[in-house]
Amino acid sequence: MQHRPRVIVVGGGFGGLAAVHTLRSTAVDVLLVDRVNHHTFQPLLYQVATAGLAAPSIAAPLRHILRMQRNATVILGEVRCIDIKGRTIDIDGVSHPYDYLVVATGSTHAYFGHEAWARYAPGLKTLEDALRIRARILTAFERAEATDDPIEQAEWLTFLIVGAGATGVELAGTLAEISRHTLKREFRRIDPAAARVLLVEAGAHVLPAFPPSLSAKARHQLERLGVLVRTGHPVTDVDERGVSIGGQRIAARTVLWAAGVAASPLGATLGVPVDRAGRVPVTACLNLAGHPEIFVVGDLAVPRDVAAVPAIAPAAKQMGRHAARAIMALHAGRELAPFRYRARGSLATIGRMAAVADFGRIRLSGLLAWWVWLTAHVYFLIGFRNRLVVLIDWAEAYWSYRRGARIIIAAGESPKR
Amino acid sequence: MQHRPRVIVVGGGFGGLAAVHTLRSTAVDVLLVDRVNHHTFQPLLYQVATAGLAAPSIAAPLRHILRMQRNATVILGEVRCIDIKGRTIDIDGVSHPYDYLVVATGSTHAYFGHEAWARYAPGLKTLEDALRIRARILTAFERAEATDDPIEQAEWLTFLIVGAGATGVELAGTLAEISRHTLKREFRRIDPAAARVLLVEAGAHVLPAFPPSLSAKARHQLERLGVLVRTGHPVTDVDERGVSIGGQRIAARTVLWAAGVAASPLGATLGVPVDRAGRVPVTACLNLAGHPEIFVVGDLAVPRDVAAVPAIAPAAKQMGRHAARAIMALHAGRELAPFRYRARGSLATIGRMAAVADFGRIRLSGLLAWWVWLTAHVYFLIGFRNRLVVLIDWAEAYWSYRRGARIIIAAGESPKR
Numbered sequence: 016m017q018h019r020p021r022v023i024v025v026g027g028g029f030g031g032l033a034a035v036h037t038l039r040s041t042a043v044d045v046l047l048v049d050r051v052n053h054h055t056f057q058p059l060l061y062q063v064a065t066a067g068l069a070a071p072s073i074a075a076p077l078r079h080i081l082r083m084q085r086n087a088t089v090i091l092g093e094v095r096c097i098d099i100k101g102r103t104i105d106i107d108g109v110s111h112p113y114d115y116l117v118v119a120t121g122s123t124h125a126y127f128g129h130e131a132w133a134r135y136a137p138g139l140k141t142l143e144d145a146l147r148i149r150a151r152i153l154t155a156f157e158r159a160e161a162t163d164d165p166i167e168q169a170e171w172l173t174f175l176i177v178g179a180g181a182t183g184v185e186l187a188g189t190l191a192e193i194s195r196h197t198l199k200r201e202f203r204r205i206d207p208a209a210a211r212v213l214l215v216e217a218g219a220h221v222l223p224a225f226p227p228s229l230s231a232k233a234r235h236q237l238e239r240l241g242v243l244v245r246t247g248h249p250v251t252d253v254d255e256r257g258v259s260i261g262g263q264r265i266a267a268r269t270v271l272w273a274a275g276v277a278a279s280p281l282g283a284t285l286g287v288p289v290d291r292a293g294r295v296p297v298t299a300c301l302n303l304a305g306h307p308e309i310f311v312v313g314d315l316a317v318p319r320d321v322a323a324v325p326a327i328a329p330a331a332k333q334m335g336r337h338a339a340r341a342i343m344a345l346h347a348g349r350e351l352a353p354f355r356y357r358a359r360g361s362l363a364t365i366g367r368m369a370a371v372a373d374f375g376r377i378r379l380s381g382l383l384a385w386w387v388w389l390t391a392h393v394y395f396l397i398g399f400r401n402r403l404v405v406l407i408d409w410a411e412a413y414w415s416y417r418r419g420a421r422i423i424i425a426a427g428e429s430p431k432r
Numbered sequence: 433m434q435h436r437p438r439v440i441v442v443g444g445g446f447g448g449l450a451a452v453h454t455l456r457s458t459a460v461d462v463l464l465v466d467r468v469n470h471h472t473f474q475p476l477l478y479q480v481a482t483a484g485l486a487a488p489s490i491a492a493p494l495r496h497i498l499r500m501q502r503n504a505t506v507i508l509g510e511v512r513c514i515d516i517k518g519r520t521i522d523i524d525g526v527s528h529p530y531d532y533l534v535v536a537t538g539s540t541h542a543y544f545g546h547e548a549w550a551r552y553a554p555g556l557k558t559l560e561d562a563l564r565i566r567a568r569i570l571t572a573f574e575r576a577e578a579t580d581d582p583i584e585q586a587e588w589l590t591f592l593i594v595g596a597g598a599t600g601v602e603l604a605g606t607l608a609e610i611s612r613h614t615l616k617r618e619f620r621r622i623d624p625a626a627a628r629v630l631l632v633e634a635g636a637h638v639l640p641a642f643p644p645s646l647s648a649k650a651r652h653q654l655e656r657l658g659v660l661v662r663t664g665h666p667v668t669d670v671d672e673r674g675v676s677i678g679g680q681r682i683a684a685r686t687v688l689w690a691a692g693v694a695a696s697p698l699g700a701t702l703g704v705p706v707d708r709a710g711r712v713p714v715t716a717c718l719n720l721a722g723h724p725e726i727f728v729v730g731d732l733a734v735p736r737d738v739a740a741v742p743a744i745a746p747a748a749k750q751m752g753r754h755a756a757r758a759i760m761a762l763h764a765g766r767e768l769a770p771f772r773y774r775a776r777g778s779l780a781t782i783g784r785m786a787a788v789a790d791f792g793r794i795r796l797s798g799l800l801a802w803w804v805w806l807t808a809h810v811y812f813l814i815g816f817r818n819r820l821v822v823l824i825d826w827a828e829a830y831w832s833y834r835r836g837a838r839i840i841i842a843a844g845e846s847p848k849r
Contacts, residue, residue, distance in 0.1 A: 052570060053839040069486035071837035072742050078618040079838065088620040091574040091840075093600055107578065143841055153469060157508040161524065201495040203505040400836050404821050419817050420488035421496065422470040423508075431496050 019044060020114040020346055023104055025281065026092055027054050027077045029328045030313030031119035033335030041343055044253055045087040046113075048106055052076055052091050055142055058328060059405075061185040063145035065193060066153065066421040067412055070142050072404050094120075099306060115308050115342045118281060118295075119335060122314040122326065125277035125292070132253040136272040139182055148271060150246050150423045152190065155269045156198060157423075159205045172210040173267035174251045175258060177250050178225070178274030179216035179365040184233060186271055187214040188366030191241040196416035212242045213267070215260055217249035217274070222363055222371065224325065229371040232380040236369040250274070274327065279314045285309065290317055292293055299353035301338050307345060310338035324356045328395075333357060364388045367413075436461060437531040437763055440521055442511055442698065444471050444494045446745045447730030448536035450752030452504055457806075458760055465523055469493055469508050472559055473813055475745060476822075478602040480562035482610060483570065483838040484829055486557050489821050490620040492814045503669070516703050516723060532725050532759045535698060535712075536752060539731040539743065542694035542709070547672040553689040556599055565688060567840045569607065572686045573615060574840075576622045589627040590684035592675060594667050595691030596633035596647075597640070598780040601650060603632040603688055605783030608658040612835035629659045630684070632677055634666035639780055639788065641742065647787040649797040653786040667691070693743065695732045702726065707734055716757050716770035724762060727755035741773045745812075750774065781805045784830075 020043045024031045026065045027049035030086040037113035039046050053074040062068040078089040103110045124138030137147055147226045152174070159171035174190050176183045194210035201207070214237065215220070221237065221244060226343030235243055257266040278293035287303055289295055295303075299320045300405040303309045312334035324330045337354045344351050362384070370384035379387060389409070396402050408419045437460045441448045444466040455462050470491040479485040497507040509523040514535075520527045541555030554564055569591070576588035591607050593600045610758065611627035618624070631638070637647040638654065638661060651661055665678035674683040696709035704720060706712055712720075712728045716737045720726045729751035731743045741747045754771045761768050777791035779801070787801035796804060806826070813819050825836045 051840065052574060069488040069837075070841060071486040071839055074839045076618075076838045082617045091571075092578055109578070109580070142839065144840065154508075157469060161507055161509055161526070163526070184770055200499045201493075345543075400824065400834070403824055404836075407817065407820055407824075417496075417817070419821075420486075421493045422488055422491045422559065424467065424487060424563065 017375065018114075020342075021046065021112060022117065022342060023048065023111060023113040024117040024119060025049075025104070026119035026121060026279075026313070027051075027089075028057070028119060028121050028313060028331065030331035030335040031117065032077075032080070032118065033130060033332040034117045034310075034312065034339040035081065035084070037339030038334045038342070039084045039086065041085060041086070043115075043346075044344070045084075046087045046134070046313045047081070047087060047112060048079060048092055048094060048104075049077060049089075050091070050093045051141070052078070053142075054080060054397060056401075057140075058392060059181060059396075060139050060142070060145050063142065063420070064139055064148040064152070065186065065189040066149050066418040067189070068405060068408055069420045070146060072401050072408070073396070074142060075401065076363055080397060084393060094281060097281075099309070102308070110231075113308075115345070117310045117312060117335070117338050117342075118285065118315060119311075119313045119331070120279035120281045122276040122278050124271075124272055125275035126272070127275055129161055129253070132272070135253050135255055136177060136258075136270040138272040139186070146424060149420070151269055152193075153421060153423050156202070156205070156207060156210075157183070158268070160202050170256060170266045171268045172205065172207075172329045173213070173257075173265070174210065174269045174271070175213045175215065175265060175267040176271045176273055177215055177253075177258070178272065179214050179221035179244070180273060181244070183214060183216070183271075183273035184221060184237065184363055184365055186273060187212055187242045188237060188240050188364070188369065191237075192366050192416070193418065195241055197418050198358045199416075213265065214242050214244045215248065215250060215258075216244075216246045219246055220245065225361060225363065225373050226378065229373055229378055229380060233363065233365055236371075238382070240366045240369065246265055276314070282311070282315050284288075285311070300341055300351040301334060301354050302341065302351075310341065312338050321354055321356065325358075325361070327361070329359050330356055362391060414422050435531075437759075438463065438529060439532045439534065439759060440465065440528060440530040441534040441536060442466075442521070443536035443538060443696075443730070444468075444506075445474070445536060445538050445730060445748065447538070447748035447752040448498070448534065449494075449534065450749040451727075451729065451756045452498065452501070454753045454756030455759070456501045456503065458503070459819070460759070460763075462501075462795070463528060464494060464498070464504060464506050465509055465511060465521075466494060466506075467508070467510045468558070469495070470559075471497060471814060473818075474557075475809060476813075477556055477559070477562045478606065480559065480837070481556055481565040481569070482603065482606040483566050483835040484606070485822060485825055486837045487563060489818050489825070490813070491559060492668075492818065497814060511698060511792060514698075514701055516726070519725070523538055530725075532727070532762070534727045534729060534752070534755050534759075535702065535732060536728075536730045536748070537696035537698045537732055538748075539693040539695050541689060542692035543689070544692055546670070549689070552670050552672055553594060553675075553687040555689040556603070558772075563841060564647060566837070568686055569610075570838060570840050573619070573622070573624060573627075575685070577619050585622060587673060587683045588685045589622065590623075590630070590674075590682070591627065591686045591688070592630045592632065592668075592682060592684040593688045593690055594632055595689065596631050596635075596638035596661070596663070597690060600633070600688075600690035601638055601654065601780055601782055603690060604629055604659045605654060605657050605781070605786065608654075609783050609833070610835065612658055614835050617832070618800060622668045624734065630682065631659050631661050631662045632667060632675075633661075636663055638663065641779060642780065642788060642790050643795065646790055646797060650780065650782055650788050652780045653798070657783045657786065693731070699732050702728070713826060717758055717768040718771050719758065719768075727758065729755050735771055738771055738773065739768075742775075742778070744778070746776050747773055779805045779808060
């Protein structure tokens with residue numbers, strides 16, 4: 016009788032989950048490991064960070080998603096190390112053997128050697144990050160209302176976002192909307208509409224991954240929403256009370272980091288030299304040259320001889336599915352096909368009724384792009400309950416500018432008492 | 433021209449918010465202080481703790497609730513001290529003068545001199561408590577799945593709730609439902625239905641505030657749901673791995689505390705001797721005998737010459753409204769009316785389609801009481817969005833046993849990485 020192969024997948028994001036799903040009707044045993052118990056719909060993290068959605072609306076428990084897939088086991092735990100020669104993986108001190116391994120641990124924030132900035136300028140990668148940012152934003156308005164000092168008030172009412180990729184643009188646009196509309200009539204000593212939202216970018220354009228015409232439109236839409244956009248100067252210092260940029264000091268009590276990503280540190284433990292961002296070079300078939308049984312997918316992987324793959328959810332899903340099929344091919348002794356990324360288009364939302372969409376020849380901006388964005392994001396959310404609740408929250412936000420999750424909870428920080 | 437009186441209300445719970453609301457069309461300036469930015473619908477905290485509802489579904493920002501009340505200002509902050517003679521209150525170092533003061537800071541957990549138990553057996557009073565308990569419960573099942581040791585597994589699958597008042601009964605009933613239904617098919621190495629849920633109570637009856645016939649029915653309903661109920665023995669020790677009770681040791685990795693409440697520590701700073709639970713004795717008009725401008729309402733107050741007032745939301749609301757009217761009477765030089773508690777009935781839910789209701793002559797239990805409970809709780813929730821989303825979540829839970837908020841977020845604990 017043939018040995019039933021054991022596949023371990025590390026990471027329950029878009030890439031890892033796609034790999035597990037693709038193995039559902041095959042004669043393998045799959046073990047999925049993650050250090051959180053839920054799959055996070057990362058494209059909507061900024062909505063949690065800006066109090067538009069509750070955290071559970073964009074997350075689903077991994078074991079609930081996989082409850083019907085009998086060949087999949089889910090373990091909540093931290094991968095301590097991978098023994099490549101012995102083909103085992105250590106999860107919180109317990110050793111698990113594998114025949115095939117899929118590493119899909121994604122990326123984290125990068126501060127380009129200035130790790131000290133992390134405490135002043137949090138990044139947005141996990142639900143805990145989102146709750147921490149939500150608490151910071153809401154607390155800033157509270158502090159401005161509580162103080163009598165006009166200088167301090169102005170500092171609390173200045174919000175600065177570093178990095179004008181998709182996340183930075185989303186955060187800036189939504190913050191402008193919150194200050195101008197959502198908080199109307201709620202304060203007695205400050206005018207929230209007087210808040211300044213600055214978006215700073217070291218490169219020449221906002222949304223650099225988009226064609227220049229759409230970048231320009233995005234910038235115009237941001238400015239119409241009230242965001243102050245500054246491009247062409249990198250941030251040179253960040254502290255508790257603001258940033259330095261282009262030789263100038265900007266006082267801001269709330270600084271958010273959307274400037275850089277670094278690959279998950281697990282990539283560096285796979286025995287191959289990683290690139291400057293910590294990503295793992297893999298073959299065109301997505302596995303390691305010296306260890307064909309190890310696959311790397313998603314943001315962590317740099318496939319050789321493949322046109323650049325963007326760090327977005329659809330790409331991670333395609334890579335996850337490819338790795339799963341390659342494992343079945345390897346096991347059957349068939350030849351592996353190279354991965355080919357199929358671009359489905361790029362979307363970025365800017366704010367209320369403002370977005371850009373790039374489908375190659377078709378390029379949209381404004382209201383139409385926003386509807387496409389909205390439909391796509393509700394469609395791809397996991398779980399009927401989530402879709403329905405997100406639609407209700409968005410409908411309410413659309414008609415009344417209200418945001419349903421404006422509560423400050425000290426996630427990740429010890430409570431005061 | 434007459435001086436426009438300043439009223440400071442400390443605490444945005446049911447009592448404080450009722451006082452602020454009642455002053456809405458009067459010629460006073462109201463300042464509401466709270467250390468969190470939201471009003472919490474405490475009767476549904478156990479639903480957040482058991483992953484049935486997202487935290488924002490049972491909370492609303494105080495300043496959003498009061499946005500239309502032009503004479504009300506909201507400040508997020510901690511009351512450091514009250515200068516009774518100078519009639520000022522210190523909020524985070526800033527002094528605020530008052531003509532009338534309403535203290536409505538409620539209660540917290542009491543461990544009867546065993547404060548060390550708090551870290552092993554968390555109580556449920558705030559949203560942060562609820563998220564912490566949610567993380568503990570969900571993590572316990574994860575740990576049971578991850579370990580190979582059958583003894584450890586059994587310990588992780590034992591949940592013990594101390595105290596069989598309304599909160600203890602709600603937690604026990606819901607935990608039994610989660611283990612038997614919600615988690616079905618989701619684990620591969622453990623059977624969640626094998627989990628033991630113990631409810632221990634020092635007194636003779638569960639729900640001691642209810643008439644004996646309903647207490648007995650509640651116990652029967654709990655046992656039918658699979659809860660092991662033990663009455664008549666107090667807990668004598670609590671540590672990380674279990675409790676001691678009646679000379680016996682019970683190993684349980686998850687212990688929840690629903691046994692005792694102590695009044696908020698602010699009560700002890702009002703210059704009058706407090707009772708054993710830290711509550712403040714007030715006149716029949718709810719103010720201090722020596723300082724008629726200071727009112728105390730809600731769980732923190734013990735009105736003299738008034739039949740015992742239960743520590744429930746409707747009582748706090750009535751006291752808040754009474755204090756506001758008394759302030760207007762005092763200011764106009766009219767005589768104060770004594771407070772009279774109007775009992776509207778008591779409700780406690782036990783689990784799926786199980787509850788008890790006591791309306792004096794009318795006593796209900798089972799399905800009918802559950803419908804009354806459900807209707808009342810949706811009706812009293814603040815905010816249309818919350819009512820709609822809670823209904824959706826409950827409808828889904830009813831039909832499919834699913835719970836929409838099963839995500840582990842380390843609220844109040846520092847994240848691992």
